[in-house]
Each structure stands twice: as structure tokens, then as C-alpha cells.
Amino acid sequence: MRQSKIRSTLVVAVCVMLMIAPIIGASSAMAASIYKIGGVFDSTGPASFLGDPEQKTMQMMVEQINATGGIDGNMLEAVIYDSEGDPAKAVSAVNKLLHKDNVIAIIGPSTTPTTLAIVNFVEKAQVPLISCAAGVEITSPIKPWVFKTAQSDLLAVAAIYKTMQSKNIKKIAILTVSNAFGESGKKQLVGQSKEFGIEVIMQESFGPNDTDMTAQLTKIKSASPDAIVCWGTNPGPAVVAKNVKQLKIEIPLYQSHGVASPKFIELAGDAAEGIILPTGKILVTKLLSDDDPQKKILAKYEADYKAKFNTNVSGFGGYSYDAMVMLANAIKGSGGDKNKIRDALESTQKYIGVSGEFNFSATDHNGLSPDAFVMVEIKDGTWKLLDK
Amino acid sequence: MQEIIQYLFSGITTGSIYAVIAVGLSMLYSSTELINFSHGEFVMLGAMGILTLWVNAALPLPLAFLLTVVAVSCVGMIFERLAIKTVKKPQPITLVIITVGASIFLRGVAMIIWGKDPFSVPSFSSYESIEIAGAALVPQSLFIVFAAFILAGAIHLFFKQTLTGKAMVACAVNKKAAWLSGIPSESMGVLAFIISTGTGAAAGIFIAPITMGSYDMGTMLGLKGFCAAMIGGLGSLWGAFAGGILLGVLESLGAGLISSGLKDAIAFILLLLILYICPGGLFSAKVAKRF
Structure with a gap:
């Protein structure tokens, strides 16, 4: 009787030891001058067009930094998980990063729903997070430990409306995809319309996998607006473009920055002609004037990415490029202290990156202005810069 | 009025896509009593096959069409041999779960082979849309309606006129009795899979210019095709055809006249209503009792 009691106590003790052992192992590894940085990206699944280039860029940046001797002599180690576009998987990945891998900062996730699912966990654990998602809700209201590098929908809509003002467009119809990206775009399109003196006379939507939008467009046609704004990611907007033709x-068709990639022109073919959309500058690096401060950094990123992965660069990878550079700058001299990293991130000023010029402050954790976007028109199967 | 005609045309375009998929699903059901939830993935393989052979390898369209259908039928045959036939106790629920697993597997393989980006496939004929009474109709949708019609007709004749077809139906009605009367029930099962996945591939080829091809296109199409087959009455070929067109028209009218946000909801509520009023589907065979 007594013996069995001792035995069970022993079993418990061994179990506890086994549980503690990896934690000790991890923290001793920390001391051996390695900075662990976590990454959570939607590398597969519906948002893989975002997550895949972001993940590749992060790996590339870590290799580059290590090749030049690391940060303050400490090597970086990237621990990257795939959240597959699923908020539940993002949460479990972030918990692994926070409690098992003990990272000093996290980059990602790629979409607004996956990011919003994890912000509470990083806030509680007090680990800096730099998200690559576009949603305004991520940094408004401000959360002390959460930053983001993607241009907000807010800025994209402002850029579109500015162009519309100059073209004297007053009444528009919007056609948005029925997911988080489209809903957020719709909110911004409707919310900012008054400010620019534009009236949204019709709001329609389509499913992410729909194959025909002629019903919605017929309805819009009968309301005869001055312009149509379509908000979605491939392939839906390409179908819209084809159906319009x-x-x-x-009626002029405007698209969102969600389709700002050569893939859209390939999918829509001739139907893409004349479409106007906002995009980050990376798509039109060659067209930028030489005195544009971003031109040099864009060209370097483009060349590095192409040399390493042998595919064309996408603007979305730039979100994790900017996140890595600013994070590396913030880690410099911090000794791996998370509080110092956070403070250094928040005081980042005039960092010229892929997505624009970042000026973080205690009240702005995105740090970009509307000129992070340029407006382009598709002409002869390629992009043409619109005058401001 | 012009708008109503346009909604009808849009409905026929999407409906014909659902119909051509539903025909293949329905055919397999009427010969093996099995619902293949990976049918949408075979449609996807058809679309990706035509992309590879016609668009990328630049083979002539008829040859590319034939090769794609044959290749996808072979995949269907391998699927039946490896995953369906080897089941020890072929309970319906087990088989359905296997087909769900197969769909996830095929989607994953397609993602590795063709990548994650969608691809566009050019239309089979000139691009210009036809204008009737002020409403536009895409020529490709005529091709799809035509294909669905031919497929349903050919399978109908196969079941009614040929000995093999009749033997196949007999296997579905009572496997043991069919076997006792000398029908090789096992090879009938394989044949049913080959024909069904082949029609799936043909469907994928015809719809690719409208839907574009991507590794994850099959799931939604398979589900909608299943709904269409349910509306028409599972096992009835013409029912599947009509069910597809009906579902497409309902979706389009719902989007145009009520709200595009509620498009899918309207279609599915009507589906439930139809199944509530006539549980066997609109066109189910009157002698539904099988023993």
C-alpha cells in the first residue's frame, strides 16, 4: 500500500521534471547569444498569396542579417509557423511561440481575422508583435505591444477618393467580396464617402468563389453610377472585370490594392484595360522618378528576392521586409529585453521601407500616410502611373 | 424587363456549370448508390488538365480534351481500386468519409503540382458576347449547356440501351442478385467510377474558361453540384440537369431582385423548401422503392 503510494509520487515527480526540462533547455539556449524571433504566416490556404511571400521574405532577411554578423554579435533564429488562414491555428501557433519557443518578438499573421485573434495573447505576454495585415482595427485603438506594416484600407480608400475627386465623380456603386477584406473595404468606402463629397448609391457583394457576377452588375448598370468600385482578392475581381466587358x-471600374499584382492582368486579360487601382510602389518601381526616396530600397528588395527564390516579387512580401528591418533596428542595443524593443519600435522615425515612410509614435502604430499608395491605370497589359 | 432577361441568362450560365457537375454525381449514384464528395476535385483536375495540355503545352484542343479525360478517368480508377474497393465493410457512411478524405488529398496534391495561384483559360470561341433583347449571353455558357445536355443524354442511352449499362443499374439495385445472375459486379463498380470521373473532367474542361482554374475550385463546385442533384432527385440524370439550371437561376434572381448578400441563403432556403415538399427531389423516379 505504502509502496504504491511512493511509486505514484515518483511517477508524478518524473512527469513534472519532464515538463520543466524543456523550459530550462530553452532558457539556457537563450543565454547562448541567439535571438529567437517568431513568425506566423498564412503560408498555405486561401490567403497564401499573402503569407507565402511574407514567410519567404522573413527567412531571406534573417539569413541576410546573420550573414553580416547578426545583431550586436547575436545570431537570429526564425521560428515560423503556418496558420493556414485559420484564427484558431494562429492562436495555437502564437501560444507555442510565446510559451514553448520563448521568442522575443513576433512578425505576422497575414490577415486581419488571424491577427485580431491573437492580439490579446501577445498583450498579456508582453511580447512585441508586428502584423502584416491591413485591417484598421489592429492598431486602432492603440494596443501597446501591437504594430503593423501593411497600408490600411483607410489609406487605399482615401487614395481612390482623391483620384475620383479630380475626375469629378460624384455617385459610385460598390461591389465587395463577402469576407473580412471586403467587409473592411466596404466600411471604409461608406465611412469616408461624405468627407470627399461622394455618394455611395448602391452596395452589392459577391462570394469569394463565385464564378459569375453579371446579376449584380446588371443591377448596378440600371442605377447608372459615375464609377464602380470592386473590392476583393483574386479571382473574384477578375471575373467582375470580364463581366463588365x-x-x-x-462605367469606369476601380479595383482595390488586393489585386495589385501581375496575376490580375493575366487573369482578366483584355478586360483589365482601363481599370484604375491603388497600389504600393513596389509594383511600379521602374516607373518611379529617380528622386523617389523609396526607389533604391525597392530595387534592392526586388533583386534580392528574385535571386533567392527565382520568382517575381509581390508587394505583400514587403510587409514582412519592413517588419524585419524595423525590428532588427529596435533589437540593436536592447540586449533582447522586450520592453526596450517595444519602446525602440514605437520611437521609429523616418524609416523608408518597401510600403512607404514609417513614423511610429505613441498614438500611431502603423505610421504610414496616404502617399504610401500611388494610383495606377492598366494600359496595354501593364501599369501606368496616374498623375496626382 | 431587359434586366430580368439578363438575370435569367446569368442564371443559366452559372446553372449550366452546376448542371454539368451534377450529372456526373448523379450517374455514379444511380450505378453504385455512392455519393462521391470528391467529385468536385475531379472537376478541378479536368480544368487543370486542360490548362496544362492546351494552354501550356499548346496541344490541339480535341487532343488535349481527350488526354485530360482519359488521364482523370485513370485517377478515378486508381481511387476506386485503392480506396473504395479495399474497404472491408463497405458501409455507406464509411465510403462517404473516404471520398471526403480523397477530396482533401487531391486538393493537396493539386496545390503542390500547380501552385496556389489561379490561372485563366481562354474561351473556346471568340470572346464577344451575344446580345439578345438587350441582354448579353457568353458563348461559353452555351457550350456548357450543350455539354451537360450531351453528357446526360449519352449516359441516359448507356443505361437504357446497352447491356453493360443495364447490368450496372442491376448491381446498384441488388449487388448479390446481380452477381448470382452472372454480372461481374466488381468491374461494374470500377466502370461506373471511370465514367463518372471522366464526365467530371469533361465538366471541368468546359467550365474552366468561365471559372478559371485553381487548386481549391472543386470544393464549392462539388457542393453546389450536389445541391443541384438533390433538387432534381439523386439518381435522375435529367433531374440533375434541371436542378442545376434551377439553382443557378434562383441564385441569380435572388442576387438581382432581392440582395446579392443573401444570394446563397435564398438558394439554400429554396433547396430546403423543395426537399421538404418533395423529399425525393423534383424529378425523382416514381418507383423509388428498392429492395
């Missing part, structure tokens, strides 16, 4: 609708 099929129905012989002559």
Missing part, C-alpha cells in the same frame, strides 16, 4: 458596361 461582357455586359458592355461603359
Whole structure:
């Protein structure tokens, strides 16, 4: 009887030891001058067009930094998990990073829903997070430990409306995809319309996998707006572009930055002609004037990425590029202290990155202004800069 | 009025896509009593096959079409041999779960082979849309309606006129009795899979210019095709055809006249209503009792 009691106590003790052992192992590894940085990206699944280039860029940046001797002589180690576009998977990945891998900062996730699912966990654990998602809700209201590098929808809508003002467009119809990206775009399109003197006369939506939008467009055509704004990510907007041509609708079509990639022109073909959209500058690096401060950094990123992965660069990878550079700058001299890293991030000023010029402050954790976007028109199967 | 015609045309375009998929699903059900939830993935393989052979390898369209259908049928045959036939106790629920697993597997393989980006496939004919009474109709949707019609007709004739077809139906009605009367029930099962996945591939080829091809296109299409087959009455080929067109038209009218946000909801509520009023589907065979 007594013996069995001792035995069970022993079993418990061994179990506890086994549980503690990896934690000790991890913290002793920390001391051996390695900075662990976590990454959570939607590398597969519906948002893989965002997550895949972001993950590749992060790996590339870590290798580059280590090749030049690391930060203050400490090597970086990237621990990257795939959240597959699923908020639940993002949460478990972040918990692994926080409690098992003991990272000093996290980059990602790629989408607004996955980011919003994890912000409470990083806030509680007090680990700096730099998200690569576009949603305004991520940094407004301000959360002390959460930053983001992607241009907000807010700025994209402002850029579109500015162009519309100059073209004297007053009434618009919007056609948005029925997911988080489209909903957020719709909110901004409707919310900012008054400010620019534009009236949204019709709001329609389409499913992410729909194959035909002629019903919605027929309805819009009968309301005869001055312009149509479509908000979505491939392939839906390409179908919209094709349907507009099929129905012989002559109303100008605007698209969001969600389709700002050569893939859209490939998918929509001739139907892409004349479409106007906002985009980060990376898409049009060659067209920028030489005195543009971003031109040099864009060209370098483009060349590095192409040399390493042998595919064309996408603007989305730039979000993790900027996150890595600013994080590396913030880690410098911090000795791996998370509080110091956070404070250094918040005081980042005039960092010229892929997505624009960042000026973080205690009241702005995105740090970009509307000129992070340029407006382009698709002409002869390629991009053409619109005058401001 | 012009708008109503346009909604009908849009509905026929999407509906014909659902119909051509539903025909293949329905065919397999009427010969093996199995619902193949990976049918959408075979449609996807058809679309990706035509992309590889016609668009990328620049083979002539008829040859690319034939090769794709044959290749996808082979995948269907391998699927039946490896995953369906080897099940020790073929309970319906086990088989359905296996087909769900197969769909996840095929989607993953397609993602590795073709990558995650969607691809566009050019239309089979000139791009211009046809204008009737002020409403535009895409020529490709005529091709799809035509293909669905031919497929349903050919399978109908196969079941009614040929000995093999009749033997296949007999296997579905009662496997043991069919076997006792000398029908090789096992090879009938394989044949049903080959024909069904082949029609799936043909469907994928016809719809690719409208839907574009991507590794994850099959799931939604398979589900919508399943709904169409349910509306028409599972096992009835013409029912599947009509069910597809009906579902497409309902979606389009719902989007145009009520709200595009509620488009899917309207279609599915009507589906539930139809199944509530006539549980066997609109066109189910009157002699539904099988023993």
C-alpha cells in the first residue's frame, strides 16, 4: 500500500521534471547569444498569396542579417509557423511561440481575422508583435505591444477618393467580396464617402468563389453610377472585370490594392484595360522618378528576392521586409529585453521601407500616410502611373 | 424587363456549370448508390488538365480534351481500386468519409503540382458576347449547356440501351442478385467510377474558361453540384440537369431582385423548401422503392 503510494509520487515527480526540462533547455539556449524571433504566416490556404511571400521574405532577411554578423554579435533564429488562414491555428501557433519557443518578438499573421485573434495573447505576454495585415482595427485603438506594416484600407480608400475627386465623380456603386477584406473595404468606402463629397448609391457583394457576377452588375448598370468600385482578392475581381466587358458596361471600374499584382492582368486579360487601382510602389518601381526616396530600397528588395527564390516579387512580401528591418533596428542595443524593443519600435522615425515612410509614435502604430499608395491605370497589359 | 432577361441568362450560365457537375454525381449514384464528395476535385483536375495540355503545352484542343479525360478517368480508377474497393465493410457512411478524405488529398496534391495561384483559360470561341433583347449571353455558357445536355443524354442511352449499362443499374439495385445472375459486379463498380470521373473532367474542361482554374475550385463546385442533384432527385440524370439550371437561376434572381448578400441563403432556403415538399427531389423516379 505504502509502496504504491511512493511509486505514484515518483511517477508524478518524473512527469513534472519532464515538463520543466524543456523550459530550462530553452532558457539556457537563450543565454547562448541567439535571438529567437517568431513568425506566423498564412503560408498555405486561401490567403497564401499573402503569407507565402511574407514567410519567404522573413527567412531571406534573417539569413541576410546573420550573414553580416547578426545583431550586436547575436545570431537570429526564425521560428515560423503556418496558420493556414485559420484564427484558431494562429492562436495555437502564437501560444507555442510565446510559451514553448520563448521568442522575443513576433512578425505576422497575414490577415486581419488571424491577427485580431491573437492580439490579446501577445498583450498579456508582453511580447512585441508586428502584423502584416491591413485591417484598421489592429492598431486602432492603440494596443501597446501591437504594430503593423501593411497600408490600411483607410489609406487605399482615401487614395481612390482623391483620384475620383479630380475626375469629378460624384455617385459610385460598390461591389465587395463577402469576407473580412471586403467587409473592411466596404466600411471604409461608406465611412469616408461624405468627407470627399461622394455618394455611395448602391452596395452589392459577391462570394469569394463565385464564378459569375453579371446579376449584380446588371443591377448596378440600371442605377447608372459615375464609377464602380470592386473590392476583393483574386479571382473574384477578375471575373467582375470580364463581366463588365461582357455586359458592355461603359462605367469606369476601380479595383482595390488586393489585386495589385501581375496575376490580375493575366487573369482578366483584355478586360483589365482601363481599370484604375491603388497600389504600393513596389509594383511600379521602374516607373518611379529617380528622386523617389523609396526607389533604391525597392530595387534592392526586388533583386534580392528574385535571386533567392527565382520568382517575381509581390508587394505583400514587403510587409514582412519592413517588419524585419524595423525590428532588427529596435533589437540593436536592447540586449533582447522586450520592453526596450517595444519602446525602440514605437520611437521609429523616418524609416523608408518597401510600403512607404514609417513614423511610429505613441498614438500611431502603423505610421504610414496616404502617399504610401500611388494610383495606377492598366494600359496595354501593364501599369501606368496616374498623375496626382 | 431587359434586366430580368439578363438575370435569367446569368442564371443559366452559372446553372449550366452546376448542371454539368451534377450529372456526373448523379450517374455514379444511380450505378453504385455512392455519393462521391470528391467529385468536385475531379472537376478541378479536368480544368487543370486542360490548362496544362492546351494552354501550356499548346496541344490541339480535341487532343488535349481527350488526354485530360482519359488521364482523370485513370485517377478515378486508381481511387476506386485503392480506396473504395479495399474497404472491408463497405458501409455507406464509411465510403462517404473516404471520398471526403480523397477530396482533401487531391486538393493537396493539386496545390503542390500547380501552385496556389489561379490561372485563366481562354474561351473556346471568340470572346464577344451575344446580345439578345438587350441582354448579353457568353458563348461559353452555351457550350456548357450543350455539354451537360450531351453528357446526360449519352449516359441516359448507356443505361437504357446497352447491356453493360443495364447490368450496372442491376448491381446498384441488388449487388448479390446481380452477381448470382452472372454480372461481374466488381468491374461494374470500377466502370461506373471511370465514367463518372471522366464526365467530371469533361465538366471541368468546359467550365474552366468561365471559372478559371485553381487548386481549391472543386470544393464549392462539388457542393453546389450536389445541391443541384438533390433538387432534381439523386439518381435522375435529367433531374440533375434541371436542378442545376434551377439553382443557378434562383441564385441569380435572388442576387438581382432581392440582395446579392443573401444570394446563397435564398438558394439554400429554396433547396430546403423543395426537399421538404418533395423529399425525393423534383424529378425523382416514381418507383423509388428498392429492395
